[in-house]
Amino acid sequence: MIRTFGVTEDSQLIIDFPLEDLQKKPFDWYWVDFDKPTSDELSLLDSFFHFHPLSIEDCLDRLQRPKIDYYDGYQFFVVHTMNEQTLEAEELDIFVGKNFVVTFHHSSVEELDVVREKLQRDASFWERGAIYATYQIIDKVVDSYFPIVHKIEDHLNEIEEQMTFDMKHFSMDKVFEMRSDLLWLRRTIMPMRDLMYRVLNSSRFDLQPHEHTYFADISDHLVKLTEIVESNRELTADIRDSYTAMNSNRMNRIMMILTIVSSIFIPLTFIAGVYGMNFEYMPELEMKYGYFIALGAMILIGLSMLAWFKHKGWMNLFKQ
Numbered sequence: 001m002i003r004t005f006g007v008t009e010d011s012q013l014i015i016d017f018p019l020e021d022l023q024k025k026p027f028d029w030y031w032v033d034f035d036k037p038t039s040d041e042l043s044l045l046d047s048f049f050h051f052h053p054l055s056i057e058d059c060l061d062r063l064q065r066p067k068i069d070y071y072d073g074y075q076f077f078v079v080h081t082m083n084e085q086t087l088e089a090e091e092l093d094i095f096v097g098k099n100f101v102v103t104f105h106h107s108s109v110e111e112l113d114v115v116r117e118k119l120q121r122d123a124s125f126w127e128r129g130a131i132y133a134t135y136q137i138i139d140k141v142v143d144s145y146f147p148i149v150h151k152i153e154d155h156l157n158e159i160e161e162q163m164t165f166d167m168k169h170f171s172m173d174k175v176f177e178m179r180s181d182l183l184w185l186r187r188t189i190m191p192m193r194d195l196m197y198r199v200l201n202s203s204r205f206d207l208q209p210h211e212h213t214y215f216a217d218i219s220d221h222l223v224k225l226t227e228i229v230e231s232n233r234e235l236t237a238d239i240r241d242s243y244t245a246m247n248s249n250r251m252n253r254i255m256m257i258l259t260i261v262s263s264i265f266i267p268l269t270f271i272a273g274v275y276g277m278n279f280e281y282m283p284e285l286e287m288k289y290g291y292f293i294a295l296g297a298m299i300l301i302g303l304s305m306l307a308w309f310k311h312k313g314w315m316n317l318f319k320q
Contacts, residue, residue, distance in 0.1 A: 002041055005119055006030035007126040015120070019048055029099040029130045031119075036106060049102060051095060052076075059093045059104045066191040070204045073097055077134070079195070080188050081109050081141050084148055087184040092141065094134060101130045103137065111140035131207070135214040142221050145189060149228050152181055156235055172243055179236040185229050193222040264305050268298045 006014045006027045014021075022030060034041060045056045055076040058064050069076040074097040080089040092109055095102035103112060115136045119125050125132070159174050196219040199205055200212065207215065275284065275294060284290045 001035045002037065002044075003033040003035060003116075004030065005033075005116070011123075011126060013120070013123075013126055019044065027099065028126075029101075029133075031101040031103070031130070031133055033112060033116075034102070034104040035108070035112075037104070045102075045104070049095070051102075055093075055095065062106065063089060063091050064093075066195040068195060068198055068202070068205065070202075074100075075205055077138070077195075079138055079141055080192060081105075081111065082145060082148060082185075082188055084144075087148065087181055089188045092137075094137065096130060096134045099130055101133050101137075109141075111144055112137065114140050131211050132214070135211070135218070139214075139218050139221075142192065142218055142225075145185070145225055146221075149185060149225055149232075152178055152185070153228065153232055156232055156239075160235070160239055172240065175236050175239050175243075179233065182229055182233050182236065186226075186233070189222060189225050189229060193219070193226055196222055260309055263309075264302050267301050267305075271298055271301075 002019070004015070004017050004019065006017060006022070006025075007029055008014065009026050009028050011028070019032070034045075042060075045051050045059065046053070051074070052071045055069060055071060058069075058076070058078060063080075064078045066080055067078050074095050077094040077096065079092050079094065081092050082089060090107050090109075091105065092112075093104040095104075103109075105112075115133070118136065119133070125136075156175075156178055159178070196215060199207075199215050200219060271294060275282070284294075287293070
């Protein structure tokens with residue numbers, strides 16, 4: 001499907017006109033959107049617009065890295081939208097000339113619908129031309145990253161609180177899943193940031209001072225997104241390290257408890273082992289109260305060791 005928007009020289013907005021009108025009527029600037037085009041519509045990139053074969057090839061070969069290429073009469077952008085459910089990048093190609101914008105995409109892009117609605121209701125949009133329309137498209141694409149990033153950030157904060165208050169039911173699988181999601185985000189955001197850096201610092205993409213300000217704003221958003229993603233990746237690493245440390249501390253506490261119990265029973269086991277030997281001449285075996293004396297000694301030793309451990313503060317381990 002092809003959608004057309006054009007602003008005439010007398011500042012009138014025309015919508016959904018045939019492409020042939022671009023050759024018949026004088027337009028101040030126009031925007032043509034190739035939304036999931038058919039094979040016949042694809043051919044118009046060459047036969048009607050006469051775009052360079054390499055840029056057309058980039059439209060057909062998915063998934064290109066975000067970039068800007070310079071051709072005679074236009075610049076070619078590759079930007080990435082993001083699927084909110086899968087976090088996979090989806091390509092959006094933009095041809096930008098002095099008085100035109102041509103967008104091309106194989107899947108639906110909600111951000112273009114937002115820009116399209118703004119174009120229809122905001123007359124001041126019409127007067128700002130193709131470069132401003134390009135800014136609006138890329139800006140809405142970048143802004144769509146924020147809800148996804150903030151959702152992951154909120155989820156990470158919930159995981160951190162759960163680890164603090166409910167360690168028994170805490171699972172590291174969620175943390176590793178969030179870390180994987182952040183990696184997907186990073187693969188999209190970092191190339192987009194590099195793209196904006198090239199746009200702002202290229203002499204071949206001739207931006208007016210006010211237009212430069214618009215694209216600098218997009219760059220600032222991408223820097224902020226990068227910082228959020230990196231800080232959240234560090235948070236996942238901190239959660240992982242804290243989880244490992246807490247597990248190690250828990251294991252050490254268990255080993256200490258087992259050591260205390262073993263230490264109490266070692267002398268008792270020794271006494272029981274000595275008097276369990278089957279030698280014929282053992283004087284204590286003939287004593288009338290030998291059994292009770294042995295038991296009393298064992299109880300006394302056990303209580304003495306418990307008192308000593310309590311004095312050392314080791315018995316607090318049983319309370320944790």
